[in-house]
Every structure is written in C-alpha cells, then in structure tokens.
Amino acid sequence: MGKPKANVDKKKCLACGGCISVCPQDAISWIGNKAEVNPEKCISCAICIRTCPIGAISGEGY
Amino acid sequence: MKYDVVIIGSGPAGSVTARFAADGEAKVLVIERRAEVGVPILCGEGISRKIDEWKIIEGKRWIAGRMDGARIYSPDKTCVTLGAEQAGDETGYVVYRDIFDQELARNAIKAGATFMMNTQAIGLIKEGDKIKGVRAKRFDGELKIEADIVVGADGVESKIGQWAGIDTRLDPKDLETCAQYTLTNIDVKDAYCDFYLGKEIAPGGYVWVFPKGKNIANVGIGILASLSEAGRAKKLLDDFIAKDPRMKNSSPIRFLAGAVPVANPVETVRDNLILIGDAARHVDPITGGGLTHCLEGGKIAGEVIAKAVKAKNFSQGFLSEYETRWKEAFGQKIKRNYLVKELMLDMDDKTFNKLANALKDVKFEEISTHSLVKEVAKHLPISAKLNALIKYRKEIKEIKKK
Ligand SMILES: Cc1cc2nc3c(=O)[nH]c(=O)nc-3n(C[C@H](O)[C@H](O)[C@H](O)COP(=O)(O)OP(=O)(O)OC[C@H]3O[C@@H](n4cnc5c(N)ncnc54)[C@H](O)[C@@H]3O)c2cc1C
Numbered sequence: 174m175g176k177p178k179a180n181v182d183k184k185k186c187l188a189c190g191g192c193i194s195v196c197p198q199d200a201i202s203w204i205g206n207k208a209e210v211n212p213e214k215c216i217s218c219a220i221c222i223r224t225c226p227i228g229a230i231s232g233e234g235y
Numbered sequence: 236m237k238y239d240v241v242i243i244g245s246g247p248a249g250s251v252t253a254r255f256a257a258d259g260e261a262k263v264l265v266i267e268r269r270a271e272v273g274v275p276i277l278c279g280e281g282i283s284r285k286i287d288e289w290k291i292i293e294g295k296r297w298i299a300g301r302m303d304g305a306r307i308y309s310p311d312k313t314c315v316t317l318g319a320e321q322a323g324d325e326t327g328y329v330v331y332r333d334i335f336d337q338e339l340a341r342n343a344i345k346a347g348a349t350f351m352m353n354t355q356a357i358g359l360i361k362e363g364d365k366i367k368g369v370r371a372k373r374f375d376g377e378l379k380i381e382a383d384i385v386v387g388a389d390g391v392e393s394k395i396g397q398w399a400g401i402d403t404r405l406d407p408k409d410l411e412t413c414a415q416y417t418l419t420n421i422d423v424k425d426a427y428c429d430f431y432l433g434k435e436i437a438p439g440g441y442v443w444v445f446p447k448g449k450n451i452a453n454v455g456i457g458i459l460a461s462l463s464e465a466g467r468a469k470k471l472l473d474d475f476i477a478k479d480p481r482m483k484n485s486s487p488i489r490f491l492a493g494a495v496p497v498a499n500p501v502e503t504v505r506d507n508l509i510l511i512g513d514a515a516r517h518v519d520p521i522t523g524g525g526l527t528h529c530l531e532g533g534k535i536a537g538e539v540i541a542k543a544v545k546a547k548n549f550s551q552g553f554l555s556e557y558e559t560r561w562k563e564a565f566g567q568k569i570k571r572n573y574l575v576k577e578l579m580l581d582m583d584d585k586t587f588n589k590l591a592n593a594l595k596d597v598k599f600e601e602i603s604t605h606s607l608v609k610e611v612a613k614h615l616p617i618s619a620k621l622n623a624l625i626k627y628r629k630e631i632k633e634i635k636k637k
C-alpha cells in the first residue's frame with residue numbers, strides 16, 4: 174500500500190497559500206477559498222504538512 | 236468579455252498595476268477570488284515612509300501609527316537600534332492593510348479599471364501557445380475573459396506563471412511560513428518595531444512586534460519552511476508570547492497564518508503575460524517586506540502595459556521594458572539580500588550575538604537593510620566572509636550558465 178496522501182482540514186485552514194507555493198507537484202489549489210490537495214497529483218512528500226504554520230494538513234504514517 | 240488587460244489579484248500589486256494601466260487609457264479588468272479587497276489581512280503591516288514620495292496612496296485613513304525606528308535583538312538580547320534620532324525622518328508607518336489595499340483599489344477604479352470580486356482564475360485561455368485570456372469561476376458558473384495581456388498579481392500562491400510555463404514553485408528554503416496575532420492590552424511604550432533573532436526563537440526567520448498605536452501591536456513569527464514542522468510557527472509564537480512580560484495581560488483580536496517568498500525573482504515577462512508582486516517573488520529576502528515593491532513595480536507595469544496597448548504590441552520583447560525597469564528599481568537589492576539571507580542561515584547564535592555586540596553602539600545614518608548589511612560586513616568573522624565569497628561565485632557561475 175502506498176503512503177497516504179496529504180489532506181487539508183478545511184475547518185482549520187486560514188488560506189495563507191504557503192502549501193500551494195511549495196508543493197513540488199503543483200497538487201494544491203484553492204477550492205472555495207481554502208487549500209485542497211488533488212490526491213491524483215500528490216506524491217506524499219509531506220512538504221506541505223511541514224510547511225503549514227498552524228498544522229492544518231495531515232497525512233498519517235509519515 | 237474582452238479587455239485589453241485582465242489582472243488576477245486585487246492586492247497592492249494588482250491594484251497599482253490596474254491604476255497606471257487605466258491612467259494610460261487601457262481597458263482593465265481586475266478579478267479577485269475573495270469577497271472583499273484586502274480581507275482577510277495577511278501582513279505585518281509595516282512600510283517605509285519613502286512611499287510618501289511616490290504619491291501612489293494619499294490621505295491618512297490607512298495609517299495605524301508611525302514607526303520611529305527598529306530594534307533588532309540577538310539571541311542573547313543584545314540590541315541594535317536603527318532609530319529616528321540617528322536617521323532623521325526616514326522611517327515608516329504601520330498600516331491597516333485592509334484600508335490600504337482598498338484605497339489602492341479605489342484609485343484604480345477612479346482611473347477607470349473594473350473590479351470583479353468572488354471570481355477565481357482557474358486556467359489560461361490559449362490558442363496553441365498563445366495566451367488569449369483567463370478562464371474563471373464565479374459562484375457556480377464559469378466565464379471566459381479574453382484579454383491581450385494577462386497579469387499574474389495572484390500572490391505567493393500564484394498559479395498564473397505556472398500555467399504559462401514559468402516555474403514559480405518555491406523551494407522550502409525560500410519560503411517563510413508565518414503566524415501572527417494582533418494583541419491588545421499589550422504594554423508597548425514607543426513606536427519602535429522590534430525584531431527577535433535566534434535559532435530557538437525563530438529558525439531561519441524572526442519574531443516581530445509592530446505597534447499599531449497605544450496598547451496594540453502585531454506580534455508575529457516567520458520561520459523557514461525548510462526548518463518547519465507541522466504547526467511549528469504557531470507553537471514558537473505562542474512560546475514567545477507566554478514568556479514576554481509585556482504580553483502577560485494581552486489578548487488577541489486577530490490571528491492569521493501567512494507565507495512570504497524569500498526567493499530570487501522569477502522571469503516576469505512572456506508574450507501577452509506579466510507577473511508582479513509576490514507572484515513574481517518581489518520580496519526582500521531579509522526582511523520579508525514586499526509592499527514597496529508592489530507599488531514601485533505596479534507603477535512600472537501599468538505604464539508599460541498602457542504603452543503596449545497603444546502600440547498594439549504585446550510581445551515579450553515589448554513588455555520586457557517592465558522587467559528591465561523593475562530590475563533597476565529593486566532587482567539588485569533583492570539579489571544581494573538573497574545572498575545575505577543564505578549567509579545568515581549558516582551563522583549560529585554565537586555569531587549573531589557577537590555581531591550585535593559589535594553593532595550595538597553604531598549610529599546608523601539610515602534605516603535600511605543596506606546600511607545594516609554594510610555595517611555587518613565590516614564585523615563578520617573571516618570564515619563567514621569566505622563563505623559569502625564562495626556563494627557569490629557560485630551564483631555568478633550559475634547566472635553565466637543561463
Ligand atoms: C505574515 C506576513 C507579514 C508580512 N509583513 C509585511 C510587512 O510588514 N511589510 C511588507 O512590506 N510586507 C509584508 N509582508 C509581505 C506582503 O504582505 C506582500 O508582499 C504583499 O501582500 C504582496 O502583495 P501582492 O499584491 O503581490 O499579493 P497579495 O496581497 O497576496 O494579493 C494577491 C491577491 O490575489 C488573489 N488571488 C490569488 N489567486 C487568485 C486566483 N486564482 N483568482 C483570483 N484571485 C486570486 C488573492 O486572493 C489576493 O487577494 C508580509 C506577509 C505576511 C504573510
């Protein structure tokens with residue numbers, strides 16, 4: 174089984190855009206003015222998870 | 236819908252570009268995904284007073300307070316002061332970013348630009364390789380906006396460049412990930428902006444305290460994304476506030492997350508396309524300040540766009556006047572400060588303490604990173620100077636290769 178994909182908790186996200194700018198796969202976009210990961214593009218590198226200043230992104234197993 | 240120019244993003248970069256393009260009689264549309272210009276605020280709100288000379292924003296409604304100078308604290312709390320007494324009047328303001336952005340938007344609209352809120356760009360319209368406009372989502376509908384020039388003023392999260400084939404993805408070591416409270420009932424005694432450095436306090440960045448008037452201040456943190464863990468910025472900021480006696484009885488009235496590119500600028504011009512502001516990575520890599528560049532760059536972009544519309548020439552060659560002029564205005568500074576940023580990353584807390592100790596009695600003649608960097612250079616340990624030289628050489632080589 175592959176690593177789990179990153180997932181934004183939309184209730185927590187404060188829409189700073191940091192995760193979008195560092196994602197090497199360009200897998201994150203605004204959907205309804207919150208960040209959302211496209212799981213098809215995500216390669217589970219966890220860069221966005223570590224970047225989020227408020228811990229709004231998770232992905233178990235890292 | 237057909238316009239001469241469609242600008243994506245109603246931040247300062249977008250609005251100032253819109254205003255100067257419309258001033259030159261271009262037909263301008265600005266689209267913005269949010270419901271209100273400038274809201275939510277994602278900024279420390281400090282700006283240099285040199286914007287007064289540019290006359291791009293007038294009145295006083297956007298000013299929260301004066302900034303009389305800056306104090307930089309090394310990890311052992313040695314203080315370097317860049318003060319108004321030493322530097323005449325050349326300091327700055329702390330602003331209300333929502334009102335600031337709305338004033339700039341108002342000026343653009345007065346000049347003839349149209350704004351469309353709740354409208355998110357989702358892709359470019361292309362004919363072959365040629366950019367012909369943007370596709371946008373507005374509530375549940377999709378619309379096509381044709382334009383001769385597309386301007387990406389869409390902030391740190393920019394996609395416009397990416398869609399046009401310019402790689403704007405940031406290396407985590409080129410992004411400051413931020414959190415900030417606006418604290419009230421805080422004990423601030425003067426109009427100095429304070430900066431706190433240290434690997435424990437803010438790895439690869441700093442904590443700031445920007446007073447917005449009596450008993451109220453923006454207290455924020457930026458750390459390098461490459462040194463970050465999930466939620467670490469907020470946690471370090473909470474730790475800092477818990478330990479600071481001035482903030483003992485304070486309470487927040489705002490909390491924000493933020494992201495600041497501290498990178499080398501990207502390529503900003505293609506046929507039918509311009510990138511500007513944070514989208515172009517036009518931010519000072521040492522301070523993380525981007526507002527002045529949005530104003531300077533926006534004026535240049537607007538003027539060049541107006542010329543292009545008159546000449547009906549939207550080629551990269553014609554639009555490159557914009558790139559030449561922003562490079563003259565602040566490109567060199569960003570490049571130099573990027574190298575300094577890299578150099579600072581290699582320095583440990585002990586070196587910062589030593590430097591602060593050497594600089595603590597220096598009377599700075601102006602409040603700028605330039606004067607600070609000049610003084611720092613005099614006192615750097617030999618090893619650090621060598622390091623800088625090696626990095627600089629490498630950089631030059633890479634530029635030559637390109
Ligand atoms: C925490 C923090 C503190 C800062 N402190 C300071 C400071 O004290 N001084 C200073 O000078 N600078 C500071 N900066 C930097 C400054 O905020 C930025 O440089 C500035 O906001 C850049 O302006 P801009 O117009 O380029 O982008 P933004 O102000 O980010 O505007 C971009 C706009 O584009 C919109 N947008 C994005 N994508 C789309 C889309 N697809 N469709 C439609 N609209 C879109 C966004 O909603 C936004 O309104 C700080 C930044 C942060 C995060």
Ligand code: SF4
Binds near residue numbers: 187191224225229230
């Ligand atoms: S980094 Fe965190 S707060 Fe910022 S947009 Fe991404 S998920 Fe939201």
Ligand code: SF4
Binds near residue numbers: 219221
């Ligand atoms: S885990 Fe990596 S690839 Fe996946 S969304 Fe986050 S940054 Fe992008």
